[in-house]
Amino acid sequence: MPGETLAIVGESGCGKSVTALSVLGLVQRPGRIVGGKILFRDIDLVSLPAEELREIRGRDIAMIFQDPLSSLNPVLKVGFQINEAMRAHDKIPRDQVAARSIDLLTQVRVPDAARRLNDYPHQFSGGMRQRAMIAMGLANKPEILIADEPTTALDVTVQAQILELLRDLNEATGTSIILITHNLGVVAGLCKRVVVMYAGEIVEQGPVEQIFESPQHPYTWSLLRSIPRIDADRKERLRSIEGLPPDLIQLPPGCEFSPRCPFRIERCFSDDPELEQVAPDQEAACWVTMKRAYAEMGAANILDTRPGAASGVRPPKELAAKVVDRRTLDATSVPEVAGQ
Amino acid sequence: MSSASLAADSKSLVTQEPLLRVVDVVKHFRAGVAGTVKAVDGVSFDIRPGETVGLVGESGCGKSTLGRLVTQLIPATSGRVIFDGVDLTKLGGEKLRQQRKQLQMIFQDPYASLDPRMTVGDIIAEPLVNFGLVSGRQKDARVQELLRVVGLNPYFNNRYPHEFSGGQRQRIGIARALALNPKLIVCDEPVSALDVSIQAQIINLLEDLQREFSLTYIFIAHDLSVVRHISNRVMVMYLGKIVEVSPSEALYHSQEHPYTKALLSSIPVANPRIQTLRRLIELSGEIPSPLNPPSGCHFHTRCPIAKVPTPCADTEPPLEEKAPDRFAACHFSEKVRTV
Numbered sequence: 001m002p003g004e005t006l007a008i009v010g011e012s013g014c015g016k017s018v019t020a021l022s023v024l025g026l027v028q029r030p031g032r033i034v035g036g037k038i039l040f041r042d043i044d045l046v047s048l049p050a051e052e053l054r055e056i057r058g059r060d061i062a063m064i065f066q067d068p069l070s071s072l073n074p075v076l077k078v079g080f081q082i083n084e085a086m087r088a089h090d091k092i093p094r095d096q097v098a099a100r101s102i103d104l105l106t107q108v109r110v111p112d113a114a115r116r117l118n119d120y121p122h123q124f125s126g127g128m129r130q131r132a133m134i135a136m137g138l139a140n141k142p143e144i145l146i147a148d149e150p151t152t153a154l155d156v157t158v159q160a161q162i163l164e165l166l167r168d169l170n171e172a173t174g175t176s177i178i179l180i181t182h183n184l185g186v187v188a189g190l191c192k193r194v195v196v197m198y199a200g201e202i203v204e205q206g207p208v209e210q211i212f213e214s215p216q217h218p219y220t221w222s223l224l225r226s227i228p229r230i231d232a233d234r235k236e237r238l239r240s241i242e243g244l245p246p247d248l249i250q251l252p253p254g255c256e257f258s259p260r261c262p263f264r265i266e267r268c269f270s271d272d273p274e275l276e277q278v279a280p281d282q283e284a285a286c287w288v289t290m291k292r293a294y295a296e297m298g299a300a301n302i303l304d305t306r307p308g309a310a311s312g313v314r315p316p317k318e319l320a321a322k323v324v325d326r327r328t329l330d331a332t333s334v335p336e337v338a339g340q
Numbered sequence: 341m342s343s344a345s346l347a348a349d350s351k352s353l354v355t356q357e358p359l360l361r362v363v364d365v366v367k368h369f370r371a372g373v374a375g376t377v378k379a380v381d382g383v384s385f386d387i388r389p390g391e392t393v394g395l396v397g398e399s400g401c402g403k404s405t406l407g408r409l410v411t412q413l414i415p416a417t418s419g420r421v422i423f424d425g426v427d428l429t430k431l432g433g434e435k436l437r438q439q440r441k442q443l444q445m446i447f448q449d450p451y452a453s454l455d456p457r458m459t460v461g462d463i464i465a466e467p468l469v470n471f472g473l474v475s476g477r478q479k480d481a482r483v484q485e486l487l488r489v490v491g492l493n494p495y496f497n498n499r500y501p502h503e504f505s506g507g508q509r510q511r512i513g514i515a516r517a518l519a520l521n522p523k524l525i526v527c528d529e530p531v532s533a534l535d536v537s538i539q540a541q542i543i544n545l546l547e548d549l550q551r552e553f554s555l556t557y558i559f560i561a562h563d564l565s566v567v568r569h570i571s572n573r574v575m576v577m578y579l580g581k582i583v584e585v586s587p588s589e590a591l592y593h594s595q596e597h598p599y600t601k602a603l604l605s606s607i608p609v610a611n612p613r614i615q616t617l618r619r620l621i622e623l624s625g626e627i628p629s630p631l632n633p634p635s636g637c638h639f640h641t642r643c644p645i646a647k648v649p650t651p652c653a654d655t656e657p658p659l660e661e662k663a664p665d666r667f668a669a670c671h672f673s674e675k676v677r678t679v
Contacts, residue, residue: 011535125626155398155562155627160606160620182536185608188615209612226540228569230607231592231614235569237547240540244505 002143003174005167007187007208009223010197011245016180019197020146022046023178024063025053040144059089062137066149068129072121078105078132079117085139092140104135108165127158131165138169145169146178151186163190184227188212196220199246199256202275206282216284216291218264219257222305239305255287262302262310263293269315358386359556360410360524365419367405377630379405381580382419384659389523392550392557394571394588396564396603398627402580403560407526410558411443412436424523441471444517448529450509454501460487460512461497467519486515489552491545507538514545518553526558531566543570564607568592576600579630579638582659585667596668598676599623599639621679637671645675 008016021027023038023045038045040061045053062085065071073081082101086092092100105113108131121129130150137145147166151159167190170177179191187194187208195205196217204217215221225239243260246252252259258268267287275283278291288311293299297310308314367380380402387393395403408414410421412428421428428439444467447453454463461483468474474482484494490511501509510530517525527546531539547570549555561567567574568588576584576599584597595601602621609615623642628634634641640652651657651671659669670676 011537127626156564156606157398157603157623158626160608161622163608164620164622183608184536184610185615188610188612189608189618212610212612223536224610226537227610228543228565229609229611230565230568230604231609231611232569233589233592235589238540238543238569240544241537242541244507245535245537 001176003170003176004193005170005177005179005191007191007194008178008180008197009182009184009187009194011182013245013248014197015200015248016197017148020063020148020178020180023146024057024061025050026057026063055089058085058142059091059140060142061144061146062140062142063146063148064130064133064137064150066152068126068133068153069121071133072129074121076120077117078119078121078124082117082132082136082139085136089140100139101135104139105132107138107169108132108135109161110135126154127161130154130158130162134162134165134169138173138175141173142175144176144178146180148180149182150179152181152183159186166190184212184224196223199251200248201256201285203257203286204282204284205275206279210279210282214279214290216278216282216289217257217286218261218288218290218293220284221290221293221299222262237303239303242306255285258307259315260307262305262307263288263290263297263299264308264311264313266313266316268313356389359389359391359424360387361420361422362386362406362410363420363422365406365409365421366417367402367409367414368417371631375631378580378633379630380409380416381633383577383580383582384419385575385582385585387524387556387558389556390550390554391573392559392571394567394574395558395560395577396562396567396574397577398562398603400627400630401577402630403562403577404528406577407445407528407558407560410524411440411445411526413445441467441520442523444520444522444525446510446513446517446525446527446530449533450506450513451501451533453513454509456501459498459500460504463501463512464497464515464519467516471520473520482519483515486518489518489549490515491541505538506534507541510534510542511545514542514549518549521553522555524556524558526560528560529562530559532561532563539566546570564603576603579628579633581638581669583639583669585659587665590666595676596662596666596673597639597670598643598645598679600668601676601679602644637669644679645672647672 008019010016018027022033027033033046079101082104083097086097101117102114105116110116110128110131124132151162154162163186166177169175181187191208194208194211196203198219204211204215204220211220215224222241226241228238241260246256254270255268255273258264265288273285273287275285278284278289290299293310299310302310363384365380365383369377369379371377383406395406397403409416416429423443426439428436431439464483464486465479468479468482483497487494487497492508492511531542534542550557559567559570568591571588574586574588574591575582578599584600602623605619605621625642628641636653636655637657640646640648646652657669657671659667662668662673
């Protein structure tokens with residue numbers, strides 16, 4: 001939606017960055033988009049010829065990356081690199097480019113912007129480099145800004161400043177922001193909607209407040225309980241998610257989260273659930289959902305978060321060997337469920 | 341022994357003599373013609389047996405250098421590191437080596453800290469072999485026991501590090517650190533390189549091991565929520581100095597140093613209702629270079645309540661007890677509430 005702030009959350013290798021790169025047609029070989037559509041203003045970006053996609057990329061949809069040092073060219077001045085973004089698209093009249101660069105750098109709160117345009121990236125600190133990247137991303141007044149882990153490489157105090165900047169820019173310019181992150185705290189402060197990914201699939205999506213308040217997918221639920229909260233009054237043992245994310249080359253049959261899920265049922269090992277509406281505007285891909293886990297499996301009080309611990313369901317025999325594969329290295333994740 | 345009685349034991353241990361005393365430790369690195377980097381600039385603290393002390397601060401504040409000084413992996417420029425009554429800075433060679441059995445370290449990057457050419461069994465047994473403590477079958481038995489203790493399958497001692505995931509490698513690093521039955525383990529960003537869902541596994545493991553083996557931890561991290569969760573006390577560092585020491589429960593509700601308050605305000609809370617209401621205390625400018633730290637209080641250039649020049653820019657505030665068990669180095673700690 002125009003002006004929206006959307007978060008894509010997940011662990012490394014869950015496919016969140018690839019999703020974003022696909023939008024811009026930046027997936028590197030041998031990777032390719034094998035199916036599906038990406039609609040931007042009713043234009044399918046997947047089937048768009050490379051030339052036309054290049055027109056959109058950087059002009060209508062821009063992207064900023066995690067590591068600003070490796071995404072800026074070290075031998076070109078920062079000002080040149082911001083100008084370049086505008087010259088490539090002719091959206092900003094040529095005679096306004098130089099002035100706009102100064103405005104942009106001021107807008108992202110780089111002090112003494114006019115002078116700093118003549119600096120090289122190595123003369124900028126990490127936070128300042130990320131600000132310069134954001135200035136570059138905003139140069140052509142894009143409708144969507146994709147920010148791929150924009151604060152992961154930064155210290156927390158700088159992270160907070162960059163997030164505040166993104167929030168202000170979203171309000172002031174109406175640019176939609178897609179924020180890709182593994183940090184749920186970052187999502188809580190900046191975004192209105194959230195998409196949770198696991199092993200290459202969306203497992204849950206909906207409004208941020210609703211998802212944090214009442215997550216319906218066990219993965220979202222577990223993720224929220226596994227992080228220590230700075231505002232927690234009592235120190236409770238963290239409810240860890242046992243095991244490892246699956247190997248994307250050899251995905252488990254059925255639900256991808258079933259090998260680690262405390263609430264799994266038999267069906268989870270054979271059928272892969274589709275996203276279904278679980279609350280107004282909220283969708284989750286789960287046969288059980290947390291509503292049922294609370295009602296029938298005592299999810300509110302479980303301390304044992306080992307796979308199948310709450311439901312008492314172990315993988316069927318023919319699957320058992322396959323499901324554990326690499327995880328047999330890890331004695332803690334071999335499920336041992338009483339009463340089974 | 342049940343875990344309950346062990347927990348009670350470790351509580352009573354807290355009242356004992358300090359296990360580690362760090363007295364006015366300084367570490368300067370020469371940086372060529374540019375001058376001297378004052379990485380750690382006069383730091384003192386005590387750690388009691390069974391305690392977990394967290395050390396937080398932004399990159400470049402000197403927290404890792406301090407961790408390496410405690411284990412004497414690098415020599416201090418001046419100051420004393422007294423471990424179990426022995427001043428490590430006075431020891432050298434074999435005597436220091438023998439003391440090190442008691443002092444182990446867990447590193448941040450489980451990919452770089454394990455030798456890819458060694459089997460997991462050899463990695464874990466290396467400290468035992470170095471000290472001539474095991475041989476032959478005894479070695480395998482001990483390795484398997486350690487693997488079991490850290491939650492790995494004991495029969496994978498012949499595998500190589502690349503066959504394991506990041507979290508599992510960190511478990512291997514922990515097993516190696518435990519091999520010599522140390523008293524103190526310095527954990528330097530042990531979960532920062534791990535995925536969110538794996539971090540909790542390692543934090544829980546470290547807590548379990550502490551109870552089981554009466555370990556004392558120094559837990560270094562930039563993530564204050566993780567540090568606060570695992571620690572009894574938290575020390576906050578800024579530009580080579582400790583600016584605040586506080587029991588970890590109390591830290592979220594009140595702070596005695598404006599930097600701690602700003603640091604806390606920057607950590608996002610994973611709850612949109614709370615997070616959208618929180619106010620960020622934005623610090624002006626960036627961390628000054630440790631090559632040329634500001635005069636007086638190092639924080640005065642970014643401090644929202646500093647009185648410049650007097651006293652903040654000309655007098656360095658000492659680390660003082662501002663409230664029971666709460667120490668801070670600030671001239672105006674009573675004003676931190678107003679920030």
